[in-house]
Amino acid sequence: MTWAIELDGLTKSFRGKMAVENLSLNVEAGSILGFLGQNGAGKTTTIKMMLGLLRPDSGGGRILGKSITGESLQVLRKVGYVAEVQQMYGYMSVNEILNFSRQFYSRWNSALIKRYLDFFSLPSKEKIKNLSKGMKTQLALILAMAHEPEVLVLDEPSSGLDPINRQEFLRIILDEISLQGKTVFLSSHQLHDVERVADKVAFINQGRLLDVRSMDNLKTTVKKIRVVFQREPGSSLFSQPGITEVSREGSAYLIAVEENLEGILAEIKKYPYFTLDIIDQNLEEIFIEKVRGDRHE
């Protein structure tokens, strides 16, 4: 397996407050990783360290084999980045910023730029400060893809986009990046977008990585089991590994499972029961449960 992104023990604090703590994470080349967390969880800080825009207190990493602390210029050349807040020179026109940016790169795909300027109907002579928020995001995506990066890093890219524009935005990423075998790091609290396109999901809360798993694995194994037993089962049942929470109402139990679903089901079925339901969990339910569970610990 080839890793496009390798992060190892990234740590950063601001004025004594821990922002990111010992974060290690690998992203497979050619895949889409969804990076999920609440506002202030440490997503943007992680991204800035990853791109060499912020120096970690400790830890490090590599993007496409280049060190994020020692070779950040080489990293930036191979990465496209759409920041959460678009900081583009407002006095420049769309054309001017494109010409300005191209000096920094040896590769520059003018055909792609033209295609998407037309597609989004972006007025090339308009000053950036006069563009709508959505248009600025679209322009930022074009700028991020223009040098044909191997890795695309997106920090809350869909803020400011309406549902139709959001769908278009995702489709372009699938077409221009994913289908070309390139890697996407998608940080978002737009769970719906992540749920559609991510191969893997990483959950971050209060600066710490809670879990990294494939979306398919999450949806296959994170479940709730509602079971009504005929008589009381042994309490050892609930100490099975993978069970995160058990609540009880009369003879009915609601068992939250995070791993080992098959094993747990096999154990449950050893006791006679009246009904047994497995309740599927979507990404939003899984996300909320994870963050809530982390707070309780």
Place this chain on the structure above:
Amino acid sequence: MWYYVDPHSGVPIYVQLKEQVKKAVASGLLKEGEQLPSVRELALRLTINPNTVYKVYQELEREGIIETARGLGTFVALKKQKDAALQEAALDRALENLMVEAYQLSVDSKTLKEQFLKKLANWKERLRKGDEDNDMGN
């Protein structure tokens, strides 16, 4: 064919898509030899990860439901080309699940047999009707 997935359900997208193709083939909506959309086309149409579509096609190919001809595309496999051993294993798994359910529901074997035969007759009837309606040889 009209493909549909609900990315926000608790069922993985690849499972939804795979089941959909299998059902479409079983019901004759997708005919033997019919071409499926390319990975790229389907991923963009559904706005889902191409790796997901690729995984579905790979698994369906392994199960002998579709086949890929290099450079030509992906097609619904001809029935006789299905791997007999795989077919038997898949059927065995399905039957095993049925037995477990029947056992849990305390259904005796006589009732199970009766209901099974009834279901089979019913299914045959539906297939026959389908043939008449659509003139699809089966």
